[in-house]
Amino acid sequence: xxxxxxxxxxxxxxxxxxxxxxxxxxxxxxxxxxxxxxxxxxxxxxxxxxxxxxxxxxxxxxxxxxxxxxxxxxxxxxxxxxxxxxxxxxxxxxxxxxxxxxxxxxxxxxxxxxxxxxxxxxxxxxxxxxxxxxxxxxxxxxxxxxxxxxxxxxxxxxxxxxxxxxxxxxxxxxxxxxxxxxxxxxxxxxxxxxxxxxxxxxxxxxxxxxxxxxxxxxxxxxxxxxxxxxxxxxxxxxxxxxxxxxxxxxxxxxxxxxxxxxxxxxxxxxxxxxxxxxxxxxxxxxxxxxxxxxxxxxxxxxxxxxxxxxxxxxxxxxxxxxxxxxxxxxxxxxxxxxxxxxxxxxxxxxxxxxxxxxxxxxxxxxxxxxxxxxxxxxxxxxxxxxxxxxxxxxxxxxxxxxxxxx
Amino acid sequence: xxxxxxxxxxxxxxxxxxxxxxxxxxxxxxxxxxxxxxxxxxxxxxxxxxxxxxxxxxxxxxxxxxxxxxxxxxxxxxxxxxxxxxxxxxxxxxxxxxxxxxxxxxxxxxxxxxxxxxxxxxxxxxxxxxxxxxxxxxxxxxxxxxxx
Numbered sequence: 034x035x036x037x038x039x040x041x042x043x044x045x046x047x048x049x050x051x052x053x054x055x056x057x058x059x060x061x062x063x064x065x066x067x068x069x070x071x072x073x074x075x076x077x078x079x080x081x082x083x084x085x086x087x088x089x090x091x092x093x094x095x096x097x098x099x100x101x102x103x104x105x106x107x108x109x110x111x112x113x114x115x116x117x118x119x120x121x122x123x124x125x126x127x128x129x130x131x132x133x134x135x136x137x138x139x140x141x142x143x144x145x146x147x148x149x150x151x152x153x154x155x156x157x158x159x160x161x162x163x164x165x166x167x168x169x170x171x172x173x174x175x176x177x178x179x180x181x182x183x184x185x186x187x188x189x190x191x192x193x194x195x196x197x198x199x200x201x202x203x204x205x206x207x208x209x210x211x212x213x214x215x216x217x218x219x220x221x222x223x224x225x226x227x228x229x230x231x232x233x234x235x236x237x238x239x240x241x242x243x244x245x246x247x248x249x250x251x252x253x254x255x256x257x258x259x260x261x262x263x264x265x266x267x268x269x270x271x272x273x274x275x276x277x278x279x280x281x282x283x284x285x286x287x288x289x290x291x292x293x294x295x296x297x298x299x300x301x302x303x304x305x306x307x308x309x310x311x312x313x314x315x316x317x318x319x320x321x322x323x324x325x326x327x328x329x330x331x332x333x334x335x336x337x338x339x340x341x342x343x344x345x346x347x348x349x350x351x352x353x354x355x356x357x358x359x360x361x362x363x364x365x366x367x368x369x370x371x372x373x374x375x376x377x378x379x380x381x382x383x384x385x386x387x388x389x390x391x392x393x394x395x396x397x398x399x400x401x402x403x404x405x406x407x408x409x410x411x412x413x414x415x416x417x418x419x420x421x422x423x424x425x426x427x428x429x430x431x432x433x434x435x436x437x438x439x
Numbered sequence: 440x441x442x443x444x445x446x447x448x449x450x451x452x453x454x455x456x457x458x459x460x461x462x463x464x465x466x467x468x469x470x471x472x473x474x475x476x477x478x479x480x481x482x483x484x485x486x487x488x489x490x491x492x493x494x495x496x497x498x499x500x501x502x503x504x505x506x507x508x509x510x511x512x513x514x515x516x517x518x519x520x521x522x523x524x525x526x527x528x529x530x531x532x533x534x535x536x537x538x539x540x541x542x543x544x545x546x547x548x549x550x551x552x553x554x555x556x557x558x559x560x561x562x563x564x565x566x567x568x569x570x571x572x573x574x575x576x577x578x579x580x581x582x583x584x585x586x587x
Contacts, residue, residue, distance in 0.1 A: 052510065052524060061514070062526050070525060071468045073510035074499075075480045078557050089509060089522025096517075103517065 041079045045088055048073045050161045053095040090133065091162055094150060097142055098169050105137040113139065120149075129153040144174035151182065160190035177209075181216040181257075188220055197224040204243070211250025215261030218243040222264040222438060225271075237268035241277075244268075248284065259289035263297045264438055270301070279305075286313075292322030293437050299327070300433055318347050324436050325355040326428050332367050333426040344371035362392030363424060366399050369406070370421050379410060398424040441581035444535030445542050445550045447500035447558065448585070450511035453530050460584050462532050464576045469511065469529060471579055472572050473498050482559075483568070490565040495551060497561035498575055502539035504531055504586070506556035516586055533585035534578060547574045 048069050055066040077085065096102055107116065116138050123132040132153050136146055151166030164183045171179035180203070187196035200217040203209055209217075218240045225236040244265035248258050266281035279301050285294035299313035311334040317324075318331035328351025335343040348368035355361045369385035386403050393399050401422055409416050451462035452469050462471040466478075473482040473491070482498060483491045491497075501507045505520055512523035512531065535544075543549045543563060548571070552558040562571045 049524075056514075056524070062528060067468065067526065070510040071480060074508040077508035077510070078554070092509065092522040092524050093517075 041076050042084050042088075045073060045076050045080060045084075046091070046159055046161055048076070049088060049092060049095070050165060053092070053098065053165070057099045087130075087157075090130075091154070091159065093137070094133065094154075095162070095165060097147075097150075098165060102142070104140060105134075107138055111138070124149060124153070127156060129157045144170045144176070144179075147173060148179060151179075155182075155186060160186045161192070164190070177213040181213050184216050184220050188223055193220075193224050193227060196220045200224075204239075211247040211253040212257055214243050214247035214250075215253060215257050218247070218261050219264050219438070222268060225268075234272060237271045240268040241265050241272070244281070248288070255289040256291065259285040259291065259294045262288065263293055266297055266301065267434060267438060275301070290316075292317045292320055292324065292327070295320070296322065296324060296327050296433070297437055299330070300430060300437075303430070315347075318350065321350065323354055324433075325351055325357070325360055326433050326436070328355070329360055329363060329426045329428065332364060333423060336367055336370065336421075336423050339374075341371040341374040344368065345375065358392045360428075362389045362396060362399065363426070365389035365392060366402060367423070370402065370423075373406065373409075373416070382406065396424075398422050441534065441544075441578075442536045444544050444581075445537045445539050445558075446533065446535045447502065447539065447550060447560075448504055448507055448531060448533050449498070449500045449582075450507055450513070450525060450529045450531050451582075452528060453584075454579075460530060461579050462530075462582050464579055466572065471498075471582070472575055473568075475568060483561075483571070485568045486565070488565075489567055491568045491571045492562035492566060493549075493551070493564065495553065495559065495561065497548075497551070497559035497571075500534075500550070500558050500560060501556060502552075502558070507531070513586075519586070530584050531586045532582040534582050544578060545574065547571075548578075 052066060052069040052073065055061065055063070055069065060066055080088070093103070107113070116135050120132055120135040120139075123135060130153075133150060136142070136150060139146065142150075147166050147170035151163045151170060154166060155163035164186045167179045167183040167186065170176070171183070184196055184199060187193075187199070197220060200220040203213055203217050221236055221243070222240050225233050225240070228236055244261045247253065248262050248265070250258070262281045262285035266278045266285065269275070269278035269281055279298070282294065282298035282301050286298050288294075295313045295317040299310045299317065302310035302313065311330055314327040314330040315334055317327040328347045332344050332347040332351065335341070335347060344367055348364040348371070351364050352361060355364060365385050366389040369382050369389060372382045372385060386406060389399055390403065405416060405420065449462070450469060451471055453460045454463040464471045466472040466474055468474070468480075475481050475483055475485065483496050485491045504512065504516070507520075509520060509522045509524055511525045511529060512520045513525045513527045513529050514523055515527050516531070517523045539550070539552055539558065541549065541551055544560065547563055547566065548560055549563050550558050551561050560575065562574070566574075
């Protein structure tokens with residue numbers, strides 16, 4: 034089962050989840066349910082046979098939430114113990130559809146199995162559906178992790194209004210775990226961008242208050258604490274308090290020195306302490322961040338300090354994630370320059386420059402570097418390293434910030 | 440005569456207090472009749488003269504119960520159709536007993552299969568929409584409940 038992103042499947046999933054929610058609330062025969070069914074029928078024939086089969090399976094799974102589960106009989110020679118063993122293997126191997134098939138054979142569904150179902154549907158790309166199972170797990174056995182996952186999936190599915198409403202309700206509770214408060218802070222931060230400009234400062238202030246209360250809760254996973262501190266840092270920046278922002282990023286790096294905190298601190302330091310900023314971004318690249326832009330800064334810094342083997346590594350790694358032409362072109366160009374300095378064969382270097390030219394056909398800096406390389410090929414005279422023109426690595430910093438919290 | 444018509448299935452609301460059970464005639468969802476604009480999911484779009492078809496649109500039908508959209512198959516039939524999620528007030532009706540191929544149903548309407556799992560009952564020739572609705576309504580007595 035692979036993730037689906039086409040319009041009709043996504044539309045059908047949303048309708049199906051809403052319909053089961055109406056059915057669960059005892060409104061199966063009311064006007065809204067009737068409208069949903071009619072909309073679903075209109076979309077049905079636009080789905081592929083495989084998609085139709087998956088939605089039938091999902092519908093049967095959603096019946097569990099209504100207490101209308103019909104377990105699938107065990108096959109001949111199959112036992113509940115065997116099914117449980119196979120389920121563990123399938124789940125570990127991320128064979129989501131197989132794992133769900135096996136769960137349907139078990140006699141009862143407890144909170145941990147509901148959670149597993151949520152994970153399987155989530156991994157298969159059915160984010161709205163996964164929320165139903167995380168909610169159900171939380172109903173069966175209240176747990177901040179289930180609730181936080183449901184919030185995260187709502188945000189990922191683009192249901193920001195629903196996520197914000199839940200976040201607000203959680204915020205009002207007298208006692209909330211640090212994990213959940215930090216997740217609420219992340220959700221609020223994401224909703225701020227959609228809010229009226231006049232309302233944003235109040236939302237950012239709420240985010241910072243929540244994180245200040247919760248970030249030091251050692252029962253929360255370090256990654257969650259760091260995520261909260263990063264969004265608090267960005268919120269402080271929006272409120273114009275750069276010192277508090279940097280303090281928050283410093284704490285995030287101390288709590289969990291991983292890609293996002295390092296990148297956030299790197300961005301905050303870019304115009305204050307550039308060498309330190311580049312070190313952070315280089316460290317993020319060394320840790321294999323899945324963001325593309327830190328590799329650009331890391332490669333540029335490595336060129337500047339003449340660490341050409343590192344330039345090669347950063348360019349190659351960055352190209353695995355980079356989609357934008359301006360970024361890909363620059364990484365190919367710098368990789369070509371590093372390849373010259375490392376004495377790679379001319380055919381390899383030419384190929385790298387050609388790929389750079391294909392991405393950035395009108396870039397003047399690249400054209401000048403290519404001309405210098407061609408001259409070198411003709412004369413075979415050594416080019417001094419400092420002769421290469423290294424373009425600025427500066428990207429849209431707002432976009433870079435958004436990539437850390439989106 | 441209608442036994443020779445192509446076999447087709449459709450989920451519809453039953454007409455109140457009809458014996459034997461017959462589909463309710465009308466132009467709302469799940470009735471024996473075509474939905475027309477301004478319904479957001481109109482089955483037919485009459486031209487400027489008020490005529491419908493034959494342009495490949497009309498009353499939706501399927502060749503068997505399993506091919507019906509599951510949101511229109513009553514929930515009580517989940518054992519026969521896994522994933523069925525329709526309201527239990529619906530009944531699954533069958534018309535005809537022949538092959539699911541293009542064929543006339545009387546002199547004014549025909550079945551046009553649009554895929555192996557779906558077809559439409561459309562006018563044979565451009566027909567005033569009211570006449571087309573009357574032709575559909577005239578099939579009412581030939582539909583039988585078949586939820587097997």
